[in-house]
Amino acid sequence: MFKILKRPLFIIPAVLIIGGTGLWFVRSNKPVQYETVTANRRDLVQEVSVTGHVEPTESVDLAFERSGKIASVPVAVGAVVTVGQVLAGLDTSQIVAQLAQSVAALESSRAQLAQYQAAADAQSAKLAELKRGTRPEELAIAQADVTSAQSVLADAQDSLTKVQQKADVDLNNLYSGVSDVLNDAYAKSQDAVTKQTDPMFESDSSASPVLSFTTSNTQARYDAENGRASATTQLAQFLQETQASTASTAQLDAAMHSVANHLNFFLSFLTSVSNALNAATSLSSTDLATYKANINTARTNVTSALTSINTRIQTIDSQRAINDSATTAAQASISSAEHTLASAQAQLALKQAGSTSEQIAAQQAAFSQAQASVASQRAQIKQAEAGVQTIQTQLNSSFIKAPFPGLVTKQDAKIGQIVAQNAPLVSLISASAFKITANIAEADIAKIKVGNHGKVTLDAYGSDVLFQASVTAIDPAETVIDGVPTYTTTFLFDVNDERIKSGMTANIDIETDRRTGVIAVPQRAVQRDDGTGTVRLFKNGAAVPAQVTVGLKGSDGFIEIVNGISEGDAVITAESK
Structure with a gap:
């Protein structure tokens, strides 16, 4: 049994060695298989793909150039506006009144200049007459001038009297109702203090009144x-x-003015009581609601009385200003008439007495003085014109106007709101023209230049909806993002489209170069090295290396072969055994 098993132990390794040697021999003699493509002519397009965001071509935050109370807000968010359209306005009642007063003063100054100029012309004519000598008909004319000047002076004096009488009547009319306003203010104040707040105090008429309820706000209790x-x-x-x-x-x-101070005090007192009520701990909900309603009624009445007082004060002040302006103008007319009369009388006296060298010299001096008055009045007119222009500028700064046609994206102005100077309230963007900004890495920026066209898709509409855009600007300064230098590039849509909205994400394929009818092969078939490369051609059943000069690298995976191979060559792309 042992001998039978021992023999196969030597046979098995020998079989394995012979089998492995045969398999290696078979495989080593199997031919290499090549995958090839034919070098053909085709069109190549080089593109750079980036992602950016849609922005308006123009956007601005707008504010008032002066502080004041907002009186009008004619547009809301989403409104499409035209250039120059008013977006918000301040109360201009006082400025308009000031402008009217300044314009009236300017017109008065101009009228006085005309009078001074006329007087200067008269002095010039009189000087000429003295030098020429007096004739009988000239004496008659001089006498007539004196009579006319006396009449004009009388009319001016009568006009001043009427102006002063009217001023007194206008002011008396305004003052006649002051007592009623004061009595009404007292009645409302008395009602607010002694009636509306009466249930809220104990011993309220004593020197030490006490709240009739408990409150957790000790300061408000003390103040109340x-x-x-x-x-x-x-x-x-x-x-x-x-x-x-x-x-x-x-x-x-x-x-x-004293009553206004009283009313402001009562409002402060009512506020203290309201603060105590807000922290009341011992009142039923019904009593609390009643007391709060009483306080609101008292506040409303006292505020109404204060408004009436302030309005009456402002109206009286305005009327005084108007009266002063009218009186000043009337007095100026008298001064001018007196000047004209004196001139006419002097001229008549000169004509009656005849001319002497001394008179001629004196008239020359008078003429010079008249010219100086004209020059002085012209300077006053320039000053008055500057005043009008200043107030007009203040009036213009009372409005926020659209600097360009666009869409309102923010409107924080509220009627009645008190706003500070230069506090942004309204935001405006261009309504139709949009741009795309994208940051392009330094590896791709050299391929891009102003004027390049690109295809754009917006995430909001998917890849099937295409838009066209062009490069309009490339920022020369880099922007480092995650340690990589990038350059902000601006694109402008070729056609305005109402589907485009600010803030959308845009995907842009920028065409940076194009070749038409060039020999091209797949990029994987080329081993590149600084503008040159090597490909393997399949010739006569074998791989033959060829040096080539490469050109444009297309976005479709092909690369231009400038020289080194010919159209129709079989280029190896892969091999296997």
């Missing part, structure tokens, strides 16, 4: 109780002022 004690004194003073304010306009003015 002290305010109620002071309110009693303030009401007493208020009543005395309204009863003693009927003697003169000065007393009425003082009373109105």
Whole structure:
């Protein structure tokens, strides 16, 4: 049994060696199999693919150039506006009044210049007459001029009287209602303090009133109780002022300003009570709601009274300014008429007395003085024109206007809001023209130049919807992103399309170069080295290396062969056994 098993131990290795040697011999003699392509002519396109974002070609944040109270907001977010359209406006009532007053003063100055110029012309003519000598008919004319100047002066004096009378009437009309305004303010203040807040205090008429409820806001409690004690004194003073304010306009003015202070105090007192109510801990919901309603009623009434007082003060001040301007103009007319009369009388006297060398010299001086008055008045006109221009500039700065046609993307302006100067409120972007900005790596930027065209797809619409765009700008300064230098490149859509929206993600394939009808092979068939390369041609059943010069690398996987092979050559791309 042992002998039978021992023999196969020597036979098995020998069989394995013979079998392996035969398999190697068979495989080593199997021919190499090559995969080839034919070198053909084709069109190559080189593209750079980048991703960017759609932006408006123009965008701006707008603000008022001065502070003020917003009076109008004619457009909302999403509105399409034209260039120059008003987007928001401030209250301009005071500026408009100032402008009207400045324009009136300018017109008055111009009228006075005309008068001064006329006087200067008269002095010039008189000087000429003195030098020429007096004739009888000239004496008659001079006398007529004096008579006319006297009439003009009388008319100017009468006009001043009428202007002053009208000014007094206008002011008296305004002051006649002041007492009613003061009494109304007192009534509303008394109602607010003694009626509306009465349930909220104990011993409210004493020197130490106490809140009738508990509150966790100790400061508000302190302010409210002290305010109620002071309110009693303030009401007493208020009543005395309204009863003693009927003697003169000065007393009425003082009373109105004092009453305004009282009303502001009452508003502060009501605020303290409101703060205490907001932290009340011992009131039922019904009582709390009633007390809060009382406070709101009191506030509304006192605020209304304060508005009436302030409005009346502003109206009176405005009327005084108008009266002063009219009186000044009337007085200027009298001065001019007096000047004209004096000139006419002097001219008549000269003509009657005849001309002497001294008179001629004096008239020469008078003429020079008249010319100086004209020059001075012209300087005043320039100053008045500058004042009008300044106020006009302030009026223009009261409006935010669209600097270009576009779409409103932000509108934070609210009517009644008090805004600061240069605080951005409105944002505007161009409505139709959009651009794409993308950061292109330094490896690709050298291929791109201004004017290159590209195909664009937007993520919002998928790859089937194509848009066309062109390179319009390349930032010369690099932007480093994740340690890689990139260059911000701007594209402009060739055609405006309403589907394009700001902020969309854009994918751009930029055509950077093109070759038509060139010999090309797959890039994997070429071993490249600095513009040259090597390919293997399949000739006579064997691989033959060939040196080639390569050109444009296409985006489809093919590369241009400038020279080294011919059209129709079989180029090896892979091999196997």
